[in-house]
Amino acid sequence: MPRSLATWNVNSLKVRLPHLLDWLESVSPDVVCLQELKCDDAAVPRAEIEAAGYHVISHGQKTYNGVAILSRQAPAEIVRNIPGLSDPQSRVIAATIEDTRVVCAYFPNGQAVGSDKFAYKLEWLSALTDYMRGELAHHPRLVLAGDFNIAPEERDAHPDWKEDLLVSPPEREAFSSLRALGLEDAFRHFEQSNRSYSWWDYRRNAYRRNFGLRIDHILVSPPLAAQLESCAVDTSPRERERPSDHAPVIARFV
DNA sequence: ATGCCACACCTTGTGTGA
Numbered sequence: 582m583p584r585s586l587a588t589w590n591v592n593s594l595k596v597r598l599p600h601l602l603d604w605l606e607s608v609s610p611d612v613v614c615l616q617e618l619k620c621d622d623a624a625v626p627r628a629e630i631e632a633a634g635y636h637v638i639s640h641g642q643k644t645y646n647g648v649a650i651l652s653r654q655a656p657a658e659i660v661r662n663i664p665g666l667s668d669p670q671s672r673v674i675a676a677t678i679e680d681t682r683v684v685c686a687y688f689p690n691g692q693a694v695g696s697d698k699f700a701y702k703l704e705w706l707s708a709l710t711d712y713m714r715g716e717l718a719h720h721p722r723l724v725l726a727g728d729f730n731i732a733p734e735e736r737d738a739h740p741d742w743k744e745d746l747l748v749s750p751p752e753r754e755a756f757s758s759l760r761a762l763g764l765e766d767a768f769r770h771f772e773q774s775n776r777s778y779s780w781w782d783y784r785r786n787a788y789r790r791n792f793g794l795r796i797d798h799i800l801v802s803p804p805l806a807a808q809l810e811s812c813a814v815d816t817s818p819r820e821r822e823r824p825s826d827h828a829p830v831i832a833r834f835v
Numbered sequence: 836a837t838g839c840c841a842c843a844c845c846t847t848g849t850g851t852g853a
Contacts, residue, residue, distance in 0.1 A: 592852085593842055617852090619843065644843050645851075690852055698851095730853070747853060782853070783840035794853075826841075826853080 582679050582808075582834065583611035583652070588726040588797055589818075589829035590687070590780075594618040594647070597825055598626050600818050605633045608815065610831055611653045612678055614685035614726040618647030625649065642671035648685050648727070652678045666708040673709070675716075681805070682720035684713070686727035691752070694745040702730070706755040714762055723802040725764060728780075728827065730796055731756045733766065737795035739776065747794060764800035767812040767832040779814050780827045788819055799832045808834040 587610040591597040594615065605613070613635070618625065622641040630637045630651060639649035640661040648671060650656060656676035663673050675684040686709065691702035717723055732738040732748050733756045742748065760766065768777075778793030787793065799812060810833040819828040 596842075617842095692851080692853090728853095744853080780853070785839060787840095796853075823841090 582681055582722070583654070585610045585831060585833045586612040586614070586683070586724055586726060586799065587815075587829050587831040588614040588616070588685070588728070588799055590616040590728040590797060590825060590827035592617050592619070592825040592827065594620055594625065594649070596823065598629060600821060600824070602629060602633055604815075604818055604829065605635065605651075608831065612683055613651040613829075614683065615649040615651065616647075616685070616687035616728045618642075618649060619644060620647060638674060638676060640671045640674040646671045646687055648672060648674045648687050650674055650676050650678075650683060650685050652676070652683075654679050663705075663708050663712045665712075666705070668705070672705070677720070681722045681724060682716060684716065684723070684725045684727075686725065686729075688728060688730040690730050691746055694749050699746075703751055703755065706752075706758075710755070710758050710762065713759060713764070717762055717764075717802060721802060722804050723764070724805060725759065725800040726798070726830075728796060729756065729798050732794045732796050733757075733798075736775070737778075739778070739792050739794065741792065742794065747796060759800060764802060765806040767799040767801050767806070767809055768795070768814075768830065770806060770809050771812055777814055779830055781819065783826050788824075797827055797830050799830055801832070805834065810835045
């Protein structure tokens with residue numbers, strides 16, 4: 582089984598490749614779920630990632646979206662997108678790595694509560710929830726990791742966050758529905774510092790002020806929850822030059 | 836009230852993100 586699994590929205594794989602390679606070398610996670618590649622599959626820097634010791638599978642898209650799974654062990658049963666959902670946006674890739682089913686997802690942003698894109702977000706969330714219900718029936722050891730674009734509780738958003746988006750009741754109810762399938766938020770399995778976040782706006786010195794949200798999550802099924810050893814946000818890549826606006830989250834298992 | 840920043844795009848502004 583993988584002993585460690587991370588998720589990271591890199592906001593352009595091309596720009597963030599040096600950050601990613603350095604981080605892989607220093608942290609050496611067994612599985613990494615990446616989001617917002619912003620490139621198509623042909624542009625994924627496969628050779629560099631393989632040279633770092635990882636298999637790489639991707640579901641890319643030019644300009645927007647795009648997801649990938651990096652893994653020390655070979656992936657099997659690869660699925661791209663949510664089965665049965667007609668969606669031109671590349672937001673999901675899933676694979677079985679050893680004995681564990683890994684679903685990597687870049688959830689829609691939603692733009693503004695009540696907008697067309699918000700309606701798409703809720704429809705997409707409903708489809709994902711149905712998909713996860715079926716996956717859990719077939720794979721007792723399941724991870725859903727990615728950029729959820731939802732801060733699930735009050736404590737997951739800075740008190741001065743004024744927008745409804747990412748914290749609205751329908752978004753939080755959708756997150757609860759995923760948890761209700763029997764998935765645990767790995768981060769909340771442990772004591773954490775107050776104001777722990779995974780994303781900070783590039784503007785207005787948000788990172789320096791820790792004006793952020795916790796929207797990147799690792800949800801795990803009960804057998805994996807029972808084996809959790811730790812789960813933490815790694816802010817070190819956010820402190821580099823030209824960082825992603827997101828920091829990676831990493832879970833370790835005994 | 837907007838842009839504040841970053842990224843991609845057959846760029847010289849626009850769409851999108853969170």
